[in-house]
Amino acid sequence: MSLVLKLALIGHVLSGLLALIFYYAMIPNLIGKNLQPNFLKRLSLAGLVTLLFSWILAGYYYTQYYGQSVKPIIKSGQLPWAHSILMETKEHIFLFLPFLGLVLAAACLSSKSDIDKDETLRKALAKLAFVVVALGTAVTIFGVVISGAAK
């Protein structure tokens, strides 16, 4: 693996992890009693930016290396389903996340949003943030198992 590919893999994992932390932090802020609109805005923006980084770096690693060098090893190894189920699922579910992140950012950054007055809206946003965290966690766990199967 070249240095660029190593950096892409490291960047993909770490930026994805940071995104999860930001969205995780949004949830109690949305539901709790002490709403901090500016903090929420920063979290939603940071979450979106880190997700986009993770997307681009994942795309580079996946299209330039995974298909030719990792996938054959997994498919001929002891856990072929790590590719056929986990990787196939992961690479497509991941595509949902930036759009969910965009929605959360739009809601938090919009000046017309009633986020500070509308509790029902905040709860709905918290549920969506939780889904981002849950899907992101699933995608992360799949990534660990896929990497483990690449030997």
Add this chain to the structure above:
Amino acid sequence: MINATVLSAIITIIYITAITVAADLYPPLKEFLANVFSHHWIGKSITAILIFAIFTGLFLVLKPKTKPSFLLNLLTAVSILATLVILTFFTWESSR
């Protein structure tokens, strides 16, 4: 703006799910994406972005009056359902 992005996200996620299943069941579609965009996954990513952008623009003009919290809950439900569809599909395909 919230309603426009939420509705577009719902449509985009449904599109991603549909193109994922369709491209795997109909290899020429996957090949088409790979030929045009250099890789099928890049093709799905770019077309998803285009669909999101187009529909967001459309809904910003149409200004749907639905309650944002209802649409957000719908988006949450669609995301979960789409995930289950994709997981089930690849599990089924793997067992074929």
Add this chain to the structure above:
Amino acid sequence: MDWGTFLKISHLVGTVLGVGAVTFIDYFYIRAAKDGKIEPHEAEPIRLLTPILRLGLIILIISGFGYFLLYRLTGHEERLLNPRFLAKMSVVGIIALNGLLLELKKIPIAIGGPISSVSWWSAFVLGAWRGLNLSFWTIMGSYILVVLAAILVLKAIKKVLKIEI
């Protein structure tokens, strides 16, 4: 200093902060709850320790994934499927989820508290116990039993000390 050593130190720092904070939170909670109500000044140490706990968890998770990358990039991928490693990741996931549920008051302290304490100490033990050679399900089964025991022990302590909360 090589990356392995840097990650080891970071991971230990995260563990120390998390395990230390949760242990002292438990101590201050039991001490404060003895008379049936928690005064604001009694809640203060718990309030001050909570950000330390969160910081420990963040450092633990990031350095944990640092290990994942190190194994992946140095040809030790088989370690990623080690039952002890997978169990530890699961327990850390439970710490994060439990923390969120406690913050949102979706579960009572009587349940969430023991889960938090047992999980942090379990993660610490799983990390330190190199020779542990059990299956993932045996480790997780044992962990669940210890959590249930902790919940019952806390209930017994509250009964003996006549703590209402």
